[in-house]
Every structure is written in C-alpha cells, then in structure tokens.
Amino acid sequence: MKKKLIDFVIGDSGIITTVEGEGRIRRRLFDMGVTPGAEVLLRKKAPLGDPIEITVRGYELTLRKSEASNIILEVND
Amino acid sequence: MKKFALAGNPNSGKTTLFNTLTGSTAHVGNWPGVTVDKKEGVYKKCEEPISIIDLPGIYSLSPYTPEEVVSRNFILDEKPDCVINIIDATNLERNLYLTTQLMEMDVPVIIALNMMDAVEKLGTIIDAKKLEEKIGLPVVGISALKGQGIDILMQRAYETSLIKREGKTVLENSAIKHLIVDVKIALKGQNVENPLFHAVKLIELDEIECDMHKNSIKMVDDFKEVFNDKIFGNDFEGLIADSRYKYITKNYSIAIKKSENANKGKLSHSDKVDMVLTHRIWGIPIFLFIMFLIFHLTFSENLLFLGGAFSKSWTSFPNTAFEGVFGTGGINSPGVILANVFGVIFDSIIGAVSSLLVNAPTWVSGLVCNGMLGGLFAVLGFLPQILLLFLFFTILEDSGYMARIVFILDRIFRKFGLSGRAFLPMIMGFGCSVPAIINTRTLADEKEKLATIRVIPFFSCGAKLPILTAIAGGIVMRFGVGNADIITYSMYLLGIVTAIVSIIFMRSTTLKGEVPPFIMELPRYHAPQFKGLMIHIWDKAKHFIKKAFTIILLSTVVIWFVSHFTWNWQYIENAQINQSILASLGQFITPLFTPLGFGSQLTEWGWVFVVAAFTGLIAKENVIATFSTLSACITAGLAVGEEGVSAVVTMINATGATIPALIAFIAFNMTTIPCVAAVATAKAEIANKKNFNHTLVFWIGTSYILGTIIYLVGTWWWTAFIFIGISAIIITLIILNNKGKIKLHFRKKKTVVTKSSKGCKKCPYCPKNKGEDKKTA
Numbered sequence: 001m002k003k004k005l006i007d008f009v010i011g012d013s014g015i016i017t018t019v020e021g022e023g024r025i026r027r028r029l030f031d032m033g034v035t036p037g038a039e040v041l042l043r044k045k046a047p048l049g050d051p052i053e054i055t056v057r058g059y060e061l062t063l064r065k066s067e068a069s070n071i072i073l074e075v076n077d
Numbered sequence: 078m079k080k081f082a083l084a085g086n087p088n089s090g091k092t093t094l095f096n097t098l099t100g101s102t103a104h105v106g107n108w109p110g111v112t113v114d115k116k117e118g119v120y121k122k123c124e125e126p127i128s129i130i131d132l133p134g135i136y137s138l139s140p141y142t143p144e145e146v147v148s149r150n151f152i153l154d155e156k157p158d159c160v161i162n163i164i165d166a167t168n169l170e171r172n173l174y175l176t177t178q179l180m181e182m183d184v185p186v187i188i189a190l191n192m193m194d195a196v197e198k199l200g201t202i203i204d205a206k207k208l209e210e211k212i213g214l215p216v217v218g219i220s221a222l223k224g225q226g227i228d229i230l231m232q233r234a235y236e237t238s239l240i241k242r243e244g245k246t247v248l249e250n251s252a253i254k255h256l257i258v259d260v261k262i263a264l265k266g267q268n269v270e271n272p273l274f275h276a277v278k279l280i281e282l283d284e285i286e287c288d289m290h291k292n293s294i295k296m297v298d299d300f301k302e303v304f305n306d307k308i309f310g311n312d313f314e315g316l317i318a319d320s321r322y323k324y325i326t327k328n329y330s331i332a333i334k335k336s337e338n339a340n341k342g343k344l345s346h347s348d349k350v351d352m353v354l355t356h357r358i359w360g361i362p363i364f365l366f367i368m369f370l371i372f373h374l375t376f377s378e379n380l381l382f383l384g385g386a387f388s389k390s391w392t393s394f395p396n397t398a399f400e401g402v403f404g405t406g407g408i409n410s411p412g413v414i415l416a417n418v419f420g421v422i423f424d425s426i427i428g429a430v431s432s433l434l435v436n437a438p439t440w441v442s443g444l445v446c447n448g449m450l451g452g453l454f455a456v457l458g459f460l461p462q463i464l465l466l467f468l469f470f471t472i473l474e475d476s477g478y479m480a481r482i483v484f485i486l487d488r489i490f491r492k493f494g495l496s497g498r499a500f501l502p503m504i505m506g507f508g509c510s511v512p513a514i515i516n517t518r519t520l521a522d523e524k525e526k527l528a529t530i531r532v533i534p535f536f537s538c539g540a541k542l543p544i545l546t547a548i549a550g551g552i553v554m555r556f557g558v559g560n561a562d563i564i565t566y567s568m569y570l571l572g573i574v575t576a577i578v579s580i581i582f583m584r585s586t587t588l589k590g591e592v593p594p595f596i597m598e599l600p601r602y603h604a605p606q607f608k609g610l611m612i613h614i615w616d617k618a619k620h621f622i623k624k625a626f627t628i629i630l631l632s633t634v635v636i637w638f639v640s641h642f643t644w645n646w647q648y649i650e651n652a653q654i655n656q657s658i659l660a661s662l663g664q665f666i667t668p669l670f671t672p673l674g675f676g677s678q679l680t681e682w683g684w685v686f687v688v689a690a691f692t693g694l695i696a697k698e699n700v701i702a703t704f705s706t707l708s709a710c711i712t713a714g715l716a717v718g719e720e721g722v723s724a725v726v727t728m729i730n731a732t733g734a735t736i737p738a739l740i741a742f743i744a745f746n747m748t749t750i751p752c753v754a755a756v757a758t759a760k761a762e763i764a765n766k767k768n769f770n771h772t773l774v775f776w777i778g779t780s781y782i783l784g785t786i787i788y789l790v791g792t793w794w795w796t797a798f799i800f801i802g803i804s805a806i807i808i809t810l811i812i813l814n815n816k817g818k819i820k821l822h823f824r825k826k827k828t829v830v831t832k833s834s835k836g837c838k839k840c841p842y843c844p845k846n847k848g849e850d851k852k853t854a
Contacts, residue, residue: 019315024141025594030318031137032596033171037323047360048488051595057170057322060599062484064491067596 001075005040005054005068013041014073021070029067033057040073079127079238080155081120084148084179085163086172087134088477088600090191094163094221095131096612098231105616108133111143111764114518122228123235130157136171136598138178138278140285142521149285152182153271159238161230163189166196166203166218167601169329170322176212177321181244181274185237186214189230193218201333208332213245222606244273251320253313256280256300263293281314347477347601354478360485367478368504371469375412375462375508376539415461423454440648443641444634447651452633455696456625456754459509462539463621464614466505467512471613474519475605480597487595493577494584496520496595499529503576506536510755514762515617522593528583530759531772532576534751535779537569540697541747543721545569547701548743551725552736564740572747575783579775585811587771624757632753633695640692651706654688663688673745673781674738674788682707682731686742696752704728737791741784749780 002017016038019029033056034040043060044053051064085091096103099118108115116131132151133144140146152160162179164172179186188208196203209216215233219226248257260276269275269290278286280297287294297313306316344352354363373380409417427450434442473479479501487497498520505513513533520526537545542565549564584590640659641649649656663684670676675686685707693700701721708727729739750756750773763769789796813819 025596027137027139027141027314027318028594028596030315031139031174032598033174033322034596035315035319035322037319044355045357046355046484046488047357048485050488051484053355053484053599057168059168059171060601061596062480062599063596064487064594067594 003073003075005042005052005071005073006065008042008073010042010044012075013039014075015039016071016073018072019070020072021067025067026070029063029070032061033059034061034071039076040071078119079125079158079235080130081127081159081161081234081238082130082132082152082155082157083161083163084132084152084175085134086136086165086168086175086598088598089134089163089165089172090221091131091134091163093606093609094161094189094191094219094227095129096609097221097224097227098129103612105620108143108147111147113143113147115147120231123231127231127235130155135175137175139281140283146285152179152184153274157184159185159187159234161187161189161234162214163191163221166190166192167199167201169203169333170325173212173325173329174321176214177247177324178274178277180212180214181246181271181277183242183244183271183273185240185242187230187234187237188212188214188216189221190216190218191221194220194223194225204332204334208329211328211332244271246273246277247324248277248317248320250324251316252306253280253300253304253316256297256304259300260293260296263296264290267293277317281317345601347603350602351481355481355485364482364485367473371466372508374410375465375469377410378413380408380410412462412465415465416458419458419461423450423458426450427454438648439650440641443648444637448634448637448641449630452637452695453625453630455699456629456633456752457622459511459540459696459754460618460621463509463512464618466508467515467617468610468614470501470505470512470516471610472605475610477600477602480599483597484599491592493580494590494592495525495529495580496522496593499525502529502533503536506533506538509538509540510534510536510751511621511758512617514755514758517762522590524584524588524590525593527763527768527772528580528588530762531583531775532579534755534776535572535576535579535748537572537747538697538751540752543698543701544693544746545743547704547721547725548739550722551729552739554722555726555729556736558736568740568743568747571744571783575748575779579779582811585815589815620761621754624754624761628757629695629753636692636695640688654703654706655682659688659691660684663691670784672788673741673784674792675732675734675742679732679734679738682728683734685728685732686734690742690746690749693746694750694753694756696754697746700746701725735792737788740791741788744787745780745784747780748776748783750776 003012003014008014016034016036018036019026019034021029029035038056041055042052043055046052046062051062052068053060053062055061083091083095095116095118098120102121103116103118106115106117107113113133114131118129118131120127120129130151132148135142135145135148138145138149140149151157160179160182162176164176176186176188190203190205190208193203203218205216205218215237217226217230217233219230221227246257248254257273257276257280260279261272264272264275264279267290275286275290279290279293282294282297301313306312354360356363427446430450431442431446434445470479473482482501483497485497486500490497490500499517501519502513502516505516510533513536514530517526517529517533520529545565545568546561549559549561549568552564553559553561636659638658639662640654640657641651642658643649643656644658644661654660667675667679667684667687668677670687671678675683677683679686685704689700689703689707692703701724704727705721705724708724708731728734734742751759756773759772760769763772786800790800810819
C-alpha cells in the first residue's frame with residue numbers, strides 16, 4: 001500500500017518509492033539519503049507535533065511535515 | 078609545504094581529528110566572502126611539515142549551502158595534495174555518499190574510517206581492506222578521540238599524495254554512463270580540469286556548472302530528449318543520487334560483519350537519553366529548566382537561593398579574596414565570581430598604573446587610566462561571563478542536545494519565518510549580545526541570520542539591566558506610582574514583542590524568503606570532549622580580546638576624549654562633563670529627541686539623556702554611570718544611591734522629564750545600537766557591508782520609532798489611534814504587495830525571486846527555464 005510519509009503513525013516503516021518536490025529541498029533530501037529504495041521508520045514527532053524524526057540509512061533525520069509530504073512510500077506490513 | 082584537506086560529514090569527528098593533527102598550530106579565520114570558519118594548522122610528524130585545512134562539515138557537494146560551495150571550490154581551485162575524507166564508521170552508508178563525489182575529482186583521496194572503537198562496541202566488524210578493494214581508495218581505520226591510527230593514516234596519506242590520481246566515478250554501471258563519458262571527453266577537449274567531476278555536476282544541472290560550461294549543456298539537453306528512466310524519467314539529479322546510494326549499499330555490506338552479540342533491537346544509551354529529553358510532555362519543561370540553569374550559573378548573584386540566609390556582616394569580606402564570592406547575602410554563581418575576580422585584577426592594574434603616572438599631567442593619567450584602561454576593562458570585564466555562556470552552549474552543541482532543542486522548538490519559530498535554530502542566539506541575547514551574535518553562524522540561511530542578528534539586542538542583555546532597574550526605581554521613587562519590578566519585567570517583554578514584530582516585518586518585506594528547509598541530522602548524544610571545548614572557547618576569547626584592543630579601544634578613547642575635553646583643548650575632570658565637547662554635541666542634537674520626550678521640552682540639563690545614551694555605546698551600564706557622574710555636577714555632594722536610583726531621581730528633578738519620557742528612554746536604549754563589542758561582532762558576522770550599514774540604520778530607526786510611540790501614546794492616549802491607523806495602512810500595503818496587487822519597491826526582492834525559483838535563472842540553456850518561458854509565452 002502506498003502512503004505519504006506525513007500519513008505515517010509512529011512506528012510505521014516503509015520503502016521510499018518517490019520523492020517529489022522542487023530543486024533545493026529535493027536535492028537536500030537526496031543528499032541525506034532519502035532516495036527511492038531507502039527504508040524509513042517514523043520514530044517520533046516533536047512535542048508540538050511537527051517536525052518529525054525518522055530513521056533512514058541507519059541514522060536519525062528530522063524534517064518538517066511540509067517536507068515529509070513530498071515523500072511517498074510503500075508501507076511495510 | 079604539502080597541503081592536505083580534511084573533508085567529511087558534520088558530526089564525523091572531523092574537528093577532533095583536526096585538533097589531534099595540528100595541536101597548538103591551529104589558526105581560525107573565515108573563508109573569503111562568507112562567515113564559515115576556516116581552520117588551518119600544521120602536522121609535523123611526517124617526512125615534511127604538512128599544512129592541514131579543515132573544510133566545513135558537509136553531506137554533499139551540491140551548490141546550495143555556502144559550506145558545500147566553499148569545500149568544492151577549495152578542492153577544485155587550490156588543488157590540495159591529498160584529501161583526507163573522514164568517515165563515521167558507525168554510519169558508513171550516508172558518509173560514503175560524499176566520498177562517491179569526492180572521488181570524481183582529479184585529486185588523491187584517502188579515507189579515514191573514524192570511530193572504529195565505537196563500531197566494535199556496537200558489535201560490528203568493518204573490514205577496512207575489503208572496503209579499500211571495493212572503493213579503490215586507501216582506507217585507514219582510526220579513532221580520532223583516542224588518537225589511534227593517526228600516524229598510519231598520515232603516513233599513508235603522504236604516500237597517496239605522491240601519486241597523481243584521475244577521478245573515478247561509481248556511476249559506471251548506471252543508465253547514463255555513456256552520457257557521462259561523452260560530456261567528460263567534450264570538457265577534456267576544452268582543457269577543463271577535473272573533467273569527470275564537472276561532467277557529472279553538469280548532468281545534474283548544477284547551478285554553478287550551468288554558469289561555467291554554457292556550451293556543453295546542449296549535449297545534456299539532447300540526451301535528455303531521448304532518455305527515459307522507469308523511475309526517474311529524465312530527472313538526472315535524482316537518478317545520480319540514487320545510483321550513488323545503490324552502489325554504496327551494494328558494496329559496503331561486504332565489508333561489514335555483524336558479530337553474534339550485536340545488540341540489535343536493544344536501546345542504546347543515546348536512545349534512552351533521547352526518550353527523556355524529547356519527551357512529548359516533559360521535553361519543553363526540561364529545555365526551559367536547562368536554559369534557566371545556564372543563566373543562573375552564569376549571572377546569578379544568589380546561586381543556592383540562600384537569599385538573606387547570611388546576614389550582611391557575615392558575607393562581607395571587604396578587600397579579601399572572598400569579596401567576590403558572596404552577593405547580596407547569598408553565594409554568587411561561578412560566572413559572577415569570575416567576573417568579580419577579573420574586576421579586582423583590573424582595579425589593581427588601574428591603581429598600579431595611576432600611581433606610576435602620579436607625576437604626569439592629569440589628562441595623561443586620565444586618558445590612560447580612565448579612557449584606555451577603564452574603557453577596555455569595562456568591556457573585558459564581561460569576558461568571563463561571555464565565555465562561560467559560550468562554554469555552556471558549546472556543550473549543548475557538542476553533546477547533540479542542541480539539535481534536539483531545534484527539533485522541539487521549530488514549530489513555534491516557523492510562524493515567524495525562522496527555523497528553530499534561530500531561537501538559541503536569541504535567548505543567549507538575554508545574557509550578552511556578543512556570544513549570541515557569534516552563535517548565528519549556525520544559521521544556514523543568510524536572510525534568517527541577518528534578521529536574527531538585528532533583533533538580538535532587543536533581548537535585553539545583562540548590562541542593560543541597570544538601566545531598567547535604576548530608571549524604574551527612579552520613577553517609583555520620584556512619582557510614587559507603579560512597581561519597579563513590574564516596570565522592569567514589562568520592558569523585557571516589550572523587547573521581545575519588538576523583536577517578534579521586527580522579524581515578521583523584515584521577513585515580509587526586505588528579508589523576504591521561504592522559511593529555510595529543515596532537513597537535519599539528529600546526531601547521537603555523546604559526552605563533549607574537554608580538549609575540544611577548551612580549544613573552541615580559547616578561539617572565541619582570542620577573537621574577543623583582539624577586538625577589545627582594536628575597534629573597542631579606539632571607540633572608548635574617542636568617547637572618553639570628547640567627554641573630557643572642551644572645545645579649546647582644555648582637559649576637564651569627570652564632574653565637569655557639562656562643559657565637554659560631548660555635552661555641547663549633546664545639546665546640539667537633543668532637539669532631535671523631542672518626539673521621544675527627552676528633547677527640547679526638557680529644561681537646561683535636558684541633554685544629559687542623549688549624552689548618557691552615547692556613553693552607553695562603550696558598555697550599556699555606562700548610561701547609569703553617566704547619570705551618577707552628572708548628578709554629582711548638578712547637586713554637589715549628593716550621595717550616589719544604590720544602583721543609581723537616586724541619580725535618576727536627581728536627573729528627573731533637574732530636567733523635568735515625565736514618566737512616558739523615561740519609559741521611552743529605557744526603550745530607546747534597549748533597542749538602539751548596542752555596545753561597541755556587539756557592533757564589532759555583528760560587523761564580523763555580516764559578510765556584506767551594505768547589510769551591516771542597513772543593520773545600524775535599522776537599530777536607530779526601530780529605537781526612535783518605539784520611543785516616539787511610547788512617549789506620544791503615554792502623554793496623549795488618543796495618539797494611539799493614529800499609530801494603530803498607520804500600522805493598519807502599512808500592514809495592508811505589505812499584504813497587498815506580497816499578493817502582487819500593488820508594487821512597492823524593495824531593493825532586495827530581486828534576489829529572492831532567483832533564489833526561490835525552480836531552475837537556474839541565470840542560465841538561458843537550462844531546460845527547466847525553457848519550459849517556463851514557453852508557459853509564459
């Protein structure tokens with residue numbers, strides 16, 4: 001099942017299928033290892049609900065919901 | 078001398094390695110044009126001394142951040158003899174991504190596999206030999222923290238630097254390998270250096286490359302027309318990043334072996350700490366408590382809340398070593414004790430010098446003791462607290478907690494067009510603007526940084542507190558209204574509100590821009606390293622002391638001179654400041670401050686307010702010190718009351734200043750140009766001279782407007798409606814302008830458009846822009 005990263009609940013994981021968005025933000029995501037094929041686990045949300053913290057390629061990365069909405073994943077069971 | 082560059086991800090231990098390699102030879106400066114730290118040092122344990130350059134921590138060589146551009150240009154233009162690529166072995170996958178880009182340049186590269194000790198603890202084994210075979214670059218396992226493997230690393234780096242190396246790419250098996258080869262050959266034909274690196278970047282349609290190699294873009298374009306990948310279509314930027322990662326995952330797993338006792342699924346120390354510090358409910362209270370603790374340890378004069386537990390006679394040890402330890406009946410914080418110790422030392426130096434100069438003309442001893450040493454020490458006296466504050470914040474940064482603070486607070490700050498990172502410099506501003514402004518270096522976005530620097534002085538610093546308390550106390554004493562504490566707190570609040578309003582205003586007019594993207598690594602928590610902390614603090618101390626002896630010394634001498642000389646070059650004592658050049662200059666410009674309530678409407682002594690504000694430029698507590706000096710002139714023999722309250726009362730009686738005028742005066746001093754130390758720091762941090770000048774104008778403008786509003790509304794309440802009306806008109810104009818309904822001219826708007834645009838606007842060949850042209854046509 002395909003889902004956007006912002007629709008994940010804590011503990012969900014999935015494999016990235018598409019990274020949308022424009023120029024700078026997209027490139028930054030790629031550089032940080034958020035590329036199609038990478039496995040992502042939603043670890044945590046900040047106390048105020050945004051930004052979120054994910055595990056990708058063995059490290060912790062934080063990004064805002066607005067940026068997370070560009071990331072589409074195939075959800076793991 | 079051979080030149081080696083250190084390159085690697087942030088948090089990979091690069092700074093630790095640099096400190097270990099260079100020791101005391103390190104020198105910190107700035108990269109030209111940007112305020113990114115440039116560190117250089119010498120490694121002496123090789124056949125010949127080697128110059129080591131620490132490149133900023135980066136994840137990639139893309140063109141979007143100044144750090145990346147600086148690193149990339151350094152390797153391309155300065156051609157180091159070897160690049161030492163330091164890699165966090167506990168996070169090979171992402172760290173190797175930068176390596177795959179570095180290896181495309183025609184420069185010898187060696188990989189330093191750092192934190193090998195931590196890897197073993199995690200129960201993983203990395204086979205450096207296998208990795209070396211796969212990647213085709215020398216790999217040496219080290220622990221920068223423990224100093225293991227450093228000599229071998231440098232020996233091999235030296236050997237590597239002797240052999241020329243041609244760039245190689247891991248994209249050989251990707252779908253666009255032919256394109257890379259073609260573009261590379263074309264560039265090589267034009268005698269371009271590092272053809273492979275430029276070819277790959279050109280195919281990514283990198284902004285910098287598009288500008289440099291305009292005539293080769295057509296090749297990429299033509300290829301794009303016919304190319305269509307299943308996932309990426311013809312988005313080469315995505316395809317290349319993906320291929321790099323695919324290569325890494327395919328090849329690095331061979332070198333990694335998980336041992337049987339690998340603690341998979343178990344929570345690490347770092348995870349446990351994180352669960353508490355970023356807790357959904359406790360995260361914010363814990364953060365607030367830590368902030369309180371830092372300020373308390375630095376500035377409090379009542380460390381253990383003993384308050385009046387000790388009677389005065391118990392805790393006063395005049396002229397003894399304990400003098401500085403006890404505050405008003407309690408124990409001082411380490412920061413205050415240090416500052417007091419400095420104060421004692423400075424006083425004895427001044428005492429010694431003035432006894433040496435006892436036979437010299439009075440103006441000479443005045444110039445040396447009061448003008449030079451007095452001014453210098455007034456500024457240096459803050460050094461202990463500045464450094465202590467800096468030390469605490471560096472610990473937060475190094476331990477990894479800073480990144481979490483940003484994570485917790487980002488949501489709130491985004492509303493004002495800033496990222497969570499901007500919060501720290503602001504809160505530091507309550508202590509001292511100098512470390513606060515230096516700390517804005519951590520803000521990646523130029524505009525965000527500039528906006529933050531501008532509002533930092535509004536977070537009223539420790540030295541401004543005497544202005545607040547003395548005048549508030551004076552108001553209560555003279556007029557018998559209000560409560561001094563409430564007035565003081567409201568002024569702090571006013572400063573914060575002014576900062577927020579200014580930021581919203583700037584971010585929607587001259588410093589407009591998208592909220593910078595927030596995609597940040599959260600590093601593992603670890604104990605900061607003592608040596609590294611000390612080196613960092615020493616660097617900051619050196620900078621500050623250097624400034625104190627140059628720009629700050631110069632300005633204090635100038636202000637001393639104009640306040641101690643008459644127009645006919647006659648030296649005058651402190652008490653005769655009313656005959657000084659400064660006084661007459663003050664009288665001359667005083668009418669300018671009429672709208673603020675301390676201008677022409679005041680009687681004969683009215684100019685003291687303006688003069689006091691001027692002397693506050695040296696250090697803000699001088700404002701009240703000047704009041705005290707001048708009140709002695711007005712009423713000879715007046716006992717200077719506690720914290721200048723009675724001096725203020727004398728001033729009020731002599732000038733006839735009203736309550737609104739006095740409040741306006743506090744607000745003016747709080748928000749106007751800060752002390753010279755802060756101004757000098759701001760100048761160093763704002764790379765662009767024009768922006769710095771605008772910042773000075775901004776400070777003067779804001780304080781003037783704020784003072785005017787307070788005085789006018791405080792005196793004639795109905796004027797509030799006028800200001801509300803004016804604000805409404807301004808807000809409407811800005812909103813209409815931003816929606817594109819009307820056109821106001823903001824000079825900086827043009828650059829904003831280019832920055833936030835999709836493709837590279839500068840380059841007409843870029844297909845993205847072509848597409849846009851078609852649409853508009």
